[in-house]
Amino acid sequence: MPDAASPPTHLSLFLVFCRIGLTSFGGGISGWLLREFVQQRRWLSEEEFLNGLALSQAFPGVNVSNMAIWIGYRLLGTWGALLSLLGIIVPAAFLIVGLAAVFSLLQRYPLTHVALTGAAAAAIGLSLNMAVLTIRRVPRRAGPVAVMVLAFVAVGILRWPLPWVVLGLGTASVAMAYRRLGRRS
Structure with a gap:
């Protein structure tokens, strides 16, 4: 594992996953996780991350949840896995309920649909970035x-x-x- 500026604490890991869960829309989250945990914080090596990504996609269930569990467990064991899963799901669930209420009020305005299209384009770009990185690493x-x-x-x-x-x-x-x-x- 590359040298990290500081190892994660339970609270810092939970807060990172809360932020990712609250600011990720429509997919492409693997690219965001790569950037956060490998490139910026250096808590995982690129090889470790890609191995975890492969595992999380092979297991049943939601890839993002699987990846959060894997990263949390890899970094801080059972409590890390639990906190990572809660961090990526719970705050986002509250936000989704709130956004659904707001969207139901704003869906008649064209700008709402433009914003959602932009978010989808950004998610596709992050997914494409992850695909290119993975392809480069295939033997x-x-x-x-x-x-x-x-x-x-x-x-x-x-x-x-x-x-x-x-x-x-x-x-x-x-x-x-x-x-x-x-x-x-």
């Missing part, structure tokens, strides 16, 4: 590149159901990695 071997291309074609072009693609390609990817590790030892 330049035929197996991982083939899995990446097949996943794109299967889901993006052929529109195959995501669970079956993940099950099939995930199993193939794990088998390839296991075989490669077996050759090393």
Whole structure:
């Protein structure tokens, strides 16, 4: 793990997740988490973060919640996981209820829809940034590149159901990695 200016405390971790939960709209949160925990605070290395991201996307449930739990647990154990999850969910839930009430009053104004479109564009940009970073980190071997291309074609072009693609390609990817590790030892 890279040198951090100061290790996280339970309160600082909770507050970081509160801020992220309250200021993240419409996706792209992985990019925000990367920037916060790897680039700015240096509490995690890029490799640790990407490993956690892969795990959080492989497990059932909401990726953001899974990632908050993983980061919290990695940094401060069980209490860190609980505080991270509460930090990213609870304040945002109150904000969403408040925004829904406000949006119901403002939905007839075109500027409201323009603002939501802008927030969606920013989220897409953060997601694209995360995708580019992840692609740069994929080992330049035929197996991982083939899995990446097949996943794109299967889901993006052929529109195959995501669970079956993940099950099939995930199993193939794990088998390839296991075989490669077996050759090393």
